Amino acid sequence: MESGNNTQISGFLLLGFSERPELQLLIFGLFLTMYLITVCGNLLIILAVTSDSLLHTPMYFFLCNLSFVDICFTSTTIPKMLRNIQTQSKVITYEGCITQIYFLILFAVLDIFLLTVMAYDRFVAICHPLHYTIIMNHRLCGLMILVSWIVCILNSLLQSLTALRLSFCTNLEIPHFFCELNQVVQLASSDTFLNNVVMYFAAILLGGGPFAGILYSYSKIVSCIRGISSAQGKYKAFSTCVSHLSVVSLYYCTVLGVYLSSAATHSSHSSATASVMYTVVTPMLNPFIYSLRNKDIKRALKLFFVKETTKLSQH
Numbered sequence: 001m002e003s004g005n006n007t008q009i010s011g012f013l014l015l016g017f018s019e020r021p022e023l024q025l026l027i028f029g030l031f032l033t034m035y036l037i038t039v040c041g042n043l044l045i046i047l048a049v050t051s052d053s054l055l056h057t058p059m060y061f062f063l064c065n066l067s068f069v070d071i072c073f074t075s076t077t078i079p080k081m082l083r084n085i086q087t088q089s090k091v092i093t094y095e096g097c098i099t100q101i102y103f104l105i106l107f108a109v110l111d112i113f114l115l116t117v118m119a120y121d122r123f124v125a126i127c128h129p130l131h132y133t134i135i136m137n138h139r140l141c142g143l144m145i146l147v148s149w150i151v152c153i154l155n156s157l158l159q160s161l162t163a164l165r166l167s168f169c170t171n172l173e174i175p176h177f178f179c180e181l182n183q184v185v186q187l188a189s190s191d192t193f194l195n196n197v198v199m200y201f202a203a204i205l206l207g208g209g210p211f212a213g214i215l216y217s218y219s220k221i222v223s224c225i226r227g228i229s230s231a232q233g234k235y236k237a238f239s240t241c242v243s244h245l246s247v248v249s250l251y252y253c254t255v256l257g258v259y260l261s262s263a264a265t266h267s268s269h270s271s272a273t274a275s276v277m278y279t280v281v282t283p284m285l286n287p288f289i290y291s292l293r294n295k296d297i298k299r300a301l302k303l304f305f306v307k308e309t310t311k312l313s314q315h
Helices: 021-051 058-075 078-086 092-127 127-133 139-163 182-186 192-225 231-265 269-291 295-314
Strands: 011-014 091-093
Touching: 011 078, 011 192, 021 078, 021 192, 021 295, 058 078, 058 092, 058 139, 058 269, 078 091, 091 092, 092 127, 092 139, 092 182, 092 192, 092 231, 092 269, 139 182, 139 192, 139 231, 182 192, 192 231, 231 269, 269 295
Parallel strands: none
Antiparallel strands: 011 091
16 A cells, blocks of 8 residues: 555554464454353343342442443454454454444443442442432432443544544554554554543543542442451451452453553564453453352342243243
């Protein structure tokens, strides 16, 4: 492709993990399996929450939203990668790349916002149990979700619009399995100062801000738990936070691991491999983390399948 501005670009090349043909089938099978587990696992949580009236509480409302976002998050990248392997093509159109960037940023930041809202929910439940139903009413829960979506949509739109102003030359190879904004910016032949400012500002504000909120919520939760006299009461209070803490730790540690490893090794391929953790592995593990130790989810799913089996047997 000849050098020119962004309106003349037909597409980018996603190099993926390996160019060795013998590994393509293995990569295809592995990612297809992880994608199906992610979709099925998160759909089961949504099914459990929506089918059981006892789970129509703020905690499970937020969990249901998190599961939906996780399905969308993985669906932004994996299907395109699988199709490229199947068709033995590495091409993604310019429009497709910008669209992928938009939705990837949208759902990645939404994940962070939802985890922050869930931390606040746990804070109110443990530190203000008598006022929980008054504070965490339907209106506030809906408003927090709505604000999260609006902020994330505006941020994603801003990031995508700044990417649209970039010009590119002949090097259009992205050493990744999806269009990662930072990788695309590095390929640009035009000035990227504005893009870098917007990226870093958004990372500090929308990544660091919610993380500070989560830390504050859990500092208050720890203080409240320490004030509980009985060991059984402490265990019960802490057990309601274990799943959420596990997901927060997994998500933030993997995201930090991606950027620290890529900064240390300066290798785009190592960054692509590390990115699998937060884009694929974390959404896949979330349903297991929230359901394996959760008796309410298990009970709701069991009741649902018993009802469906009974209906089928009657027909």
